Amino acid sequence: METKDQKRPETAETPIYGSDKMLTPAPEQYLPQMPTTGEIAYRMVKDETYAQTQPMLNFATFVTTYMDDYATNLMNEAININYIDETEYPRIAKMSGRCINILANLWHTPEKNQWKTGALAGGSSEACMLGGVAAWLRWRDKRKAAGKPYDKPNFVISTGFQVVWEKFAQLWQIEMRTVPLTREKTTLDPEAALKMCDENTICIVPILGVTWTGLNDDVEALDKALEAYNKKTGYDVPIHVDAASGGFIAPFLQPDLKWDFRLKWVLSISTSGHKFGLVYPGLGWVIWKDRQYLPSTMSFSVNYLGAEIAQVGLNFSRPAAQVLGQYYQFIRLGFKGYKDIQYNSMEVTRYAHSEIGKMKQFKNYSPDVVNPLFIWSLDDDYNKKAKWTLFDLQDKLQRSGWMVPAYTLPDNLTDIVVMRIVCRQGTSRDTIDMLLADIRSCVEELEKLEYPTETRISYEKGEKIKHRIFNHGGCRKEKK
Numbered sequence: 478m479e480t481k482d483q484k485r486p487e488t489a490e491t492p493i494y495g496s497d498k499m500l501t502p503a504p505e506q507y508l509p510q511m512p513t514t515g516e517i518a519y520r521m522v523k524d525e526t527y528a529q530t531q532p533m534l535n536f537a538t539f540v541t542t543y544m545d546d547y548a549t550n551l552m553n554e555a556i557n558i559n560y561i562d563e564t565e566y567p568r569i570a571k572m573s574g575r576c577i578n579i580l581a582n583l584w585h586t587p588e589k590n591q592w593k594t595g596a597l598a599g600g601s602s603e604a605c606m607l608g609g610v611a612a613w614l615r616w617r618d619k620r621k622a623a624g625k626p627y628d629k630p631n632f633v634i635s636t637g638f639q640v641v642w643e644k645f646a647q648l649w650q651i652e653m654r655t656v657p658l659t660r661e662k663t664t665l666d667p668e669a670a671l672k673m674c675d676e677n678t679i680c681i682v683p684i685l686g687v688t689w690t691g692l693n694d695d696v697e698a699l700d701k702a703l704e705a706y707n708k709k710t711g712y713d714v715p716i717h718v719d720a721a722s723g724g725f726i727a728p729f730l731q732p733d734l735k736w737d738f739r740l741k742w743v744l745s746i747s748t749s750g751h752k753f754g755l756v757y758p759g760l761g762w763v764i765w766k767d768r769q770y771l772p773s774t775m776s777f778s779v780n781y782l783g784a785e786i787a788q789v790g791l792n793f794s795r796p797a798a799q800v801l802g803q804y805y806q807f808i809r810l811g812f813k814g815y816k817d818i819q820y821n822s823m824e825v826t827r828y829a830h831s832e833i834g835k836m837k838q839f840k841n842y843s844p845d846v847v848n849p850l851f852i853w854s855l856d857d858d859y860n861k862k863a864k865w866t867l868f869d870l871q872d873k874l875q876r877s878g879w880m881v882p883a884y885t886l887p888d889n890l891t892d893i894v895v896m897r898i899v900c901r902q903g904t905s906r907d908t909i910d911m912l913l914a915d916i917r918s919c920v921e922e923l924e925k926l927e928y929p930t931e932t933r934i935s936y937e938k939g940e941k942i943k944h945r946i947f948n949h950g951g952c953r954k955e956k957k
């Protein structure tokens with residue numbers, strides 16, 4: 478129905494819920510013919526969002542759902558600033574450069590330049606792309622110079638990769654070689670990774686904070702194995718660390734863990750400013766160990782800020798607000814503040830992990846909690862006689878407003894259905910207690926089932942479980 482047939486045209490006095498517009502379906506295909514009032518348009522859009530999960534009850538997301546009022550104001554006030562207009566807003570470019578410096582130093586860069594080498598990104602996805610492209614171009618330049626073919630690049634990663642790496646492989650046509658994760662080998666096996674490398678390998682990508690499990694690949698062991706491998710073969714296969722989550726956890730909670738630029742072959746690292754960097758979406762960062770590792774073809778230097786700052790990125794225009802948010806958090810929190818917040822997220826996670834571990838129906842996937850998230854499955858014995866799956870628990874919890882995702886693990890482990898909790902700034906002990914109480918009572922109800930649920934029947938038949946698709950942090954959907 479179009480508004481030109483409208484009997485009662487809207488005016489400034491029209492009561493919102495007394496308007497024809499509110500009796501009309503929301504536009505889905507075509508631009509409405511006529512304007513409406515701002516209040517009515519606002520309500521139509523706003524009201525449509527109410528049926529969704531409240532961000533604070535969203536235990537699926539890794540992304541920031543709480544910032545303090547100062548940060549929120551700063552970001553709202555900068556909502557009309559385009560980051561790319563560096564001539565007009567040179568201070569924002571400078572703040573971005575400072576954030577890059579701070580992260581580079583947090584990750585022990587050896588770079589001596591005043592402005593460390595890195596880039597602002599829309600999230601880890603863009604940051605991973607940039608790190609991957611740089612590795613590809615460095616490899617290609619070397620192959621070209623040596624007069625060798627450069628048409629079959631590949632990279633190596635575990636099957637626990639986040640979906641961005643599949644995109645990277647597809648968009649740039651770079652072969653992705655995956656090291657299987659197994660029940661015994663829950664993180665990237667360095668030796669198995671090296672077996673997949675050859676002269677066409679542009680890099681190996683270990684993950685700090687695997688999206689599927691919360692675990693860390695052992696970057697130090699990989700670096701050590703790679704040193705021997707590169708010596709033996711004469712190659713120089715480097716490492717890009719996908720530290721989307723871990724890049725903001727390990728430096729504060731495991732300062733002695735060597736995963737960053739302290740390691741020889743780690744040449745670039747990406748992270749999400751909007752995950753444990755504690756900024757609202759979307760913000761990512763990628764840092765290179767030194768200017769020499771960022772191919773000049775990717776970098777566009779600007780010098781009107783009184784210093785050379787390298788400009789790298791896929792987007793041209795982009796919001797500036799997140800840069801202000803990140804810089805604010807760095808100033809507001811400092812090292813100690815970040816440490817305290819990450820410590821709390823981790824303690825709350827450990828508490829949830831231990832309470833879940835106490836339930837006879839459940840089994841934690843790993844005894845370790847190294848990032849503020851963990852997964853669990855049904856206990857093996859219990860699973861043999863259960864009439865439900867964790868997908869049913871997800872549905873039940875959702876009825877009380879919680880989003881706690883259930884999913885099957887990647888290749889080789891697809892028979893394991895897990896459930897995941899991510900704790901972030903804003904997840905209090907009290908919230909976790911409420912969630913645990915609801916989990917217990919939902920399980921109690923599921924235990925009373927006389928007949929198996931639909932997902933249980935599919936599971937027993939070894940079929941793909943038909944379940945509502947949702948984003949669980951970019952774990953890949955199963956291949957068709």
Ligand SMILES: *Cc1c(COP(=O)(O)O)cnc(C)c1O
Pocket residue numbers: 539599600601602603605639641684686687688719720721722749760761950951
């Ligand atoms: C979340 C995530 C990404 C993608 O990050 P975005 O910031 O959402 O673009 C990449 N890799 C890993 C390991 C992740 O957890």
